[in-house]
Amino acid sequence: MNRKQFLQNSAIIGGISLINTNSLFATPKKSQSKIRKLKPKPLLEGNKIGLVSPASYIDKSELNDSIENLSALRFNVFYTDKVLSKHGYLAGTDKERADDLNEMFRNKEIDAIVCTRGGYGCARILDFLDYKAIKDNPKILIGYSDITALLFAVYSQTGLISFHGPVGISTFNNFSIDSFVNVLMYGKNRYIAPLAEDDAFNPDPAYEPFTINSGKAKGILVGGNLSIAVSMIGTKYDVDYKNKILFFEEVGEEPYRIDRMLTQLIVSGKLKSAAGIVLGVFKNCERKRNNPSFEKTFGLKEVLLDRLGGLEIPVFYGMSFGHVTNKITIPFGIEAEIDADNLSLTFLESAVNV
Structure with a gap:
């Protein structure tokens, strides 16, 4: 192949590559005006709640507090060993924290997901979440503070209604419980x-x-x-x-x-x-x-x-x-x-x- 033919062929290949990159394989930007609202099922007494630590870590006493708070409301509590993981100021590596949350959504026995605490770290796991699994298994997800990042991501990517409210280690007094029950259980x-x-x-x-x-x-x-x-x-x-x-x-x-x-x-x-x-x-x-x-x-x-x-x-x-x-x-x-x-x-x- 002579130099002239090589350059002509290269230009053609380059053009095809450009078309593939910018057109054929481009992912259309999702219009948020078309987000379809997805509601989770309500909580019932005896439901199984999954505890996750997607941000900063907790210690054993804080885990016990979380379990006691939810058990007092007559829920069963489930968690994996990842809930107590530590990685610097985080509750495990980004992959560990994302995997734990993903599995809670995939697990058919889990009815709702409560974050143990906020702190920092949720933004780091957003790219590792399985949004298809979340959309296919809509469940209550609740927390506040750093958990805000999860609420934004879950809504923008799936349309699932999530909840800004108590975390596991919060004070569950009568005022907070009344709102929690009215919104998540009664569904007024x-x-x-x-x-x-x-x-x-x-x-x-x-x-x-x-x-x-x-x-x-x-x-x-x-x-x-x-x-x-x-x-x-x-x-x-x-x-x-x-x-x-x-x-x-x-x-x-x-x-x-x-x-x-x-x-x-x-x-x-x-x-x-x-x-x-x-x-x-x-x-x-x-x-x-x-x-x-x-x-x-x-x-x-x-x-x-x-x-x-x-x-x-x-x-x-x-x-x-x-x-x-x-x-x-x-x-x-x-x-x-x-x-x-x-x-x-x-x-x-x-x-x-x-």
């Missing part, structure tokens, strides 16, 4: 999420509810921990905020860091098309130092009013969820309504397939 078509009356007497200003923007709005509920939600931006696991009711909570972040996260949501355009926002308790998020290091800095309430007050959607602060003792269970992906003036959040459909 209309449920007004309560504000914890005990919190009204808490001297910590973080527990004081207030309206940021007046009004009512309806939309699909999505959200969780603020910093984790912000970290989803730019990934394939993020969700579309258009016409959504957003719910956010945070812990241990100073006001300037809250400012940074909310500003990221604003300048990325994520909040422009949202229907409304309900904020939980931002615990331990008041300024501890003058950060940034100027003589005067903003407090938490000032930041929230400044960053969210200009949005033309209803917004209120202080709903009973987050890193707090009294926490409601919030379905990720169902229709809901907020009334910012009356500080209320109402679920407009059952979150489970009753």
Whole structure:
């Protein structure tokens, strides 16, 4: 073959390669407007709950606490040896944690999955999850804090309704249990999420509810921990905020860091098309130092009013969820309504397939 013929053939082969790469084998981008809502079955007394540790590790006493909390609600508890694995600050390697969660979904004897704790690490396992198995075996998945990453990924990839609520080591008091039972077991078509009356007497200003923007709005509920939600931006696991009711909570972040996260949501355009926002308790998020290091800095309430007050959607602060003792269970992906003036959040459909 002479040089001229070789170059001609190479060009043809290169063209075919280009077509294959960019057209024939391209994976179409999934439109989130076409996500089909998938509801898990409700919990029943005697159901078997699988415990997993997809983020930071727990010790034996924390595992026992998780078992006692769920057993007290008359559930049977199942777990593998991976639940106590340790790998640095993680509960095992990424593969071990992902495999454990995948197997809980595949296991036909497991009725629901409860995360033992949050911490850090869920984002690291998102690429290793078997979303087909999750979609084919829809089950309740519940947790909060770092578990937010799982809630985003499961919804965006499968449409499965998951739940922002207690983890295994949470305090299961009467308030939290009442919400847990109403949402996961009774599956009410209309449920007004309560504000914890005990919190009204808490001297910590973080527990004081207030309206940021007046009004009512309806939309699909999505959200969780603020910093984790912000970290989803730019990934394939993020969700579309258009016409959504957003719910956010945070812990241990100073006001300037809250400012940074909310500003990221604003300048990325994520909040422009949202229907409304309900904020939980931002615990331990008041300024501890003058950060940034100027003589005067903003407090938490000032930041929230400044960053969210200009949005033309209803917004209120202080709903009973987050890193707090009294926490409601919030379905990720169902229709809901907020009334910012009356500080209320109402679920407009059952979150489970009753």
